[in-house]
Amino acid sequence: MTARFLFFAVVTLVIGTLAVSMFDDHDRSDLHRDRASQSAERVTAATVEPTFVGKAVCGECHQDNFQLHQNSGHAQTFHAANQDNIVQHFAGKTADAGTPHGFYTYVSGPDGLQVFRRRTADASDGDVDDETFQYALGSGQNAITLINLDSKTDGDPVLLEHRVSWFRSHGGFGLTPGHLHHVPEEKRELFGELFEGRPLQQCVWCHTTSGEVIGDEVKDLIANVNCEKCHGPGSEHVRQARQSDTPPPYSVGKADWDFESELQLCGNCHRLPRHVDPKDIRDYIPMMLRFQPIGLVRSACYLESEGQMMCSTCHDPHAHFTSKTQQQYIDDCVGCHQPDNDHHTVCSVSTSEGCIDCHMPAMKVEQGMVFHDHWIRVRPEN
Ligand code: HEC
Ligand code: HEC
Ligand code: HEC
Ligand code: HEC
Ligand code: HEC
Ligand code: HEC
Ligand code: HEC
Known part of the structure; x- marks a missing residue:
């Protein structure tokens, strides 16, 4: 078990309705619930269920907080693995993952970062298999870890967390926390550790504003910890704020906050x-x-x-x-x-x-x- 998974956050499921492109923040109509959104809901229950509007909309009126947030770690917790800022740390490099895992080499591809595995550091050693990682978690302030989502034959999702991560402290690769004593139980685990169920959903929940893993996809993904993860879906607040300069309390402004x-x-x-x-x-x-x-x-x-x-x-x-x-x-x-x-x-x-x-x-x-x-x-x- 990865140490991270000894800890259980409250996971609230996201029931998605729209299929929206992966990192698009706008026009959301999810039914995501967290503490802040529940309190927002109590105020507006008589009217409409609040939905996500995306941080760009919040930024129209709250420019200072928007700018600050852009430069925070929260704005960079979940990336496509083939984004330039991730690729620069991995592509063309080789990591020694120890025995029996071997050596990994990274190549950027259309679906993510492709990882080639060899038994030895010798590139002419032909014994290669590979695995593509779609997402990269972490801003790089401390570390970046690659993950890959897949579905099993019964359709349930499974997450592969890569054995090696990039660490700022040494500007290179090291073992992902929790992997030191991990023993591969199947061939794919030569690339890392497999997770299912609650720990899998939590990994995505803590690093995104919305997203539920169904099969090999993150449904209704809003990447990163944005305004509405903490303040709750904002459509009602935005509607009220467009009508009045003194909209009713929304999240942190509420009496029970x-x-x-x-x-x-x-x-x-x-x-x-x-x-x-x-x-x-x-x-x-x-x-x-x-x-x-x-x-x-x-x-x-x-x-x-x-x-x-x-x-x-x-x-x-x-x-x-x-x-x-x-x-x-x-x-x-x-x-x-x-x-x-x-x-x-x-x-x-x-x-x-x-x-x-x-x-x-x-x-x-x-x-x-x-x-x-x-x-x-x-x-x-x-
Ligand atoms: C009494 C002041 C204080 C309070 C309260 C406080 N922090 Fe901090 N926190 C700090 C200081 C000081 C640093 C280091 C700042 C630096 O050196 O740049 C820090 C750093 C951090 C970091 C960066 C990683 C680290 O540990 O160095 C995180 C994350 C963090 N705090 C989260 C929290 C959270 C979450 C809470 C509330 C539970 C909290 N902090 C409450 C003073 C505080
Ligand atoms: C949805 C999950 C989530 C919530 C809620 C959350 N954080 Fe974080 N926080 C993260 C993650 C993930 C990172 C790591 C970002 C990275 O890789 O640098 C982080 C990083 C940080 C950091 C260090 C990076 C930075 O930008 O300074 C601080 C400080 C911090 N959080 C404070 C807070 C405080 C204070 C709260 C509550 C008001 C809070 N966080 C709520 C997930 C969360
Ligand atoms: C060089 C280390 C050092 C620095 C710098 C320092 N402290 Fe302390 N502090 C101590 C020690 C040691 C004690 C215990 C002293 C004792 O028991 O007589 C202490 C005790 C305290 C106590 C408890 C006092 C009591 O009598 O119960 C407080 C509060 C405190 N420090 C706050 C601060 C604050 C605020 C600062 C910065 C303005 C600060 N300290 C700077 C070492 C330090
Ligand atoms: C319970 C919520 C939670 C879960 C579950 C979780 N993370 Fe995080 N993660 C955080 C927070 C909070 C931070 C910020 C830690 C800090 O800097 O203080 C963080 C930081 C990170 C970082 C940056 C490096 C570091 O350790 O600071 C990486 C990489 C990361 N997480 C990857 C993952 C992966 C991969 C998974 C799942 C396989 C996962 N996390 C599961 C909350 C979570
Ligand atoms: C990590 C959680 C978190 C995120 C992300 C976050 N906020 Fe906040 N926000 C808070 C908390 C907690 C408070 C109350 C404490 C305070 O004012 O510092 C707050 C206060 C506010 C306030 C009222 C006080 C003020 O600073 O004017 C506004 C407006 C606000 N946030 C807007 C935003 C916007 C816009 C975004 C996105 C760009 C955002 N927040 C992202 C947690 C968050
Ligand atoms: C049309 C302008 C407008 C938009 C768009 C907007 N707000 Fe506000 N917001 C306001 C006004 C006006 C207030 C009340 C005065 C103040 O605190 O600045 C406010 C207050 C707040 C507060 C503090 C009071 C409370 O009830 O919690 C938070 C937090 C907040 N907004 C977050 C957000 C978030 C998150 C978004 C995006 C989902 C957003 N706002 C979008 C205008 C807007
Ligand atoms: C919101 C007010 C508040 C802030 C901010 C705050 N403290 Fe305290 N602190 C207290 C109170 C109250 C106590 C317990 C009574 C006392 O010793 O004053 C305390 C106790 C302490 C003690 C004694 C701890 C013990 O176990 O006896 C230390 C040391 C201390 N504070 C250091 C700090 C340092 C360092 C910071 C800044 C990083 C800080 N405090 C910020 C309110 C605060």
Whole structure:
């Protein structure tokens, strides 16, 4: 099992009605449900079921958030594998996948990236088979992993996750997280690991705005984590906003939207305690570093702030996290931890600098990927 699949997000199924071209964002009429859309629905239930309009429409009125989002990781979570920005990392290169998998060479083709497999690094070794990967997941900020969808003889979909991924940390290939101890059970698994059912649907759910895998296709695919993944389908809001400058609350503006709603929203994908083995949380194994909400909810800052601490206390959910300076993050800490605030203690070591390095340091996980420990605390090494 890939470690990712030990974690279960709430998967809401998408019942598609339109066959729309893959990366086209417009004219949607899906019935996608998530938390935000459910609350949007309560308001508009008497009128019309909201449907997806696509982020370009949101951008007409919310230009700032649109621009910020364009440069964020969320706008680049799901790609066609033969897009230029993916191909540049793979095409013409060779990866050593270990025994018995062998060596992979990559060639861009009309349906994706074609992977040729040999037993040895020697190109004249004729023993080649190949597999085409249609999609590439991840922005490349950390990594890019190839996947391929197929249907079995009974029509059920099956997903092949490639054994090798591209990692920014070493600018080249390494084993995909979870694959180190994977033993191929059938010939195709010499290219990676096969998944079916819930883990397969979740892989697509967390990286897209809408899309249900049926057979070897993603139905009603809207790639990437766009506006409407977080805010819910926007057709009703757009209709109301075209009639009035003060449309009724839609998602985050609603009365029942609070810090816990936000934590649930982000945690659906970034993981919450309910997604992981309680033992792993207790031991706080290194993998927990990748799951920021899990760290945050055990921090005194979160537990003792009476609903004032959430992801957006420090992050603009529309912007890339590197668009803020270190000093701006420190200002977030000092916003609460300041001498003239009776509710907060002040650090005896420093009241103005170095907070992140000491209390939520960047730490390496597998393949040199770096994450900040969101369990904010006085650490043993402090
Ligand atoms: C539908 C799933 C999903 C939801 C919901 C989601 N994220 Fe993400 N998030 C992702 C994925 C996938 C990536 C990885 C992007 C990449 O490969 O760089 C990511 C990356 C990030 C990053 C790092 C990249 C960047 O652009 O800064 C931050 C920070 C982040 N998310 C914060 C949040 C916050 C805050 C929320 C809630 C308001 C949230 N996310 C909700 C899936 C999600
Ligand atoms: C529960 C939701 C969820 C599932 C399921 C999921 N991902 Fe992700 N994925 C995320 C989030 C959130 C991030 C951002 C992690 C971060 O940067 O903090 C991410 C990041 C990534 C990245 C960027 C590198 C990294 O690890 O940061 C790749 C590549 C990736 N996922 C591939 C996959 C593949 C392939 C599958 C399925 C076979 C999958 N993911 C399943 C939520 C998910
Ligand atoms: C990862 C989840 C996520 C995505 C993607 C996202 N938003 Fe948001 N958005 C939020 C959250 C959470 C808030 C409330 C917290 C805040 O205002 O920072 C918010 C607030 C807003 C607000 C009100 C506050 C403000 O900043 O003006 C607007 C308008 C908005 N979003 C529009 C958009 C648009 C347009 C897009 C797409 C281009 C988008 N959002 C994409 C999560 C998201
Ligand atoms: C015709 C212009 C228009 C379009 C198109 C539009 N909005 Fe808005 N939106 C507004 C106005 C006006 C407000 C209220 C004032 C404000 O907060 O800026 C608003 C408020 C919001 C808010 C904050 C208040 C709340 O109820 O949550 C969010 C979030 C939001 N819009 C998201 C979106 C998203 C997502 C889209 C695309 C699906 C979108 N908007 C499309 C005009 C528009
Ligand atoms: C929303 C307000 C808020 C923000 C923002 C905030 N904290 Fe806290 N933090 C608290 C509260 C409340 C406590 C518990 C009471 C206290 O010690 O002040 C706390 C406790 C702590 C503790 C003691 C932890 C323990 O286990 O005893 C440390 C260390 C800390 N915060 C560091 C930080 C750092 C570093 C940042 C910025 C990355 C930060 N805080 C941001 C509210 C906040
Ligand atoms: C007290 C401030 C604070 C809060 C609250 C916070 N973060 Fe962060 N986060 C940071 C800092 C600081 C960084 C590193 C920024 C840098 O060095 O550029 C970071 C980085 C990240 C990254 C990039 C990968 C990593 O771990 O380095 C992701 C993804 C992320 N945060 C998600 C979240 C999510 C989801 C939440 C809510 C559950 C959240 N954060 C709440 C301060 C915070
Ligand atoms: C060089 C490392 C270092 C830096 C930089 C640093 N701290 Fe600390 N911090 C510590 C240590 C060590 C303790 C425990 C001190 C003690 O027990 O007397 C601590 C304690 C704290 C506490 C708990 C205080 C208490 O009495 O319970 C808070 C809150 C805190 N730091 C916040 C911050 C903030 C905010 C910043 C940035 C302005 C910061 N720290 C910078 C090392 C550091």
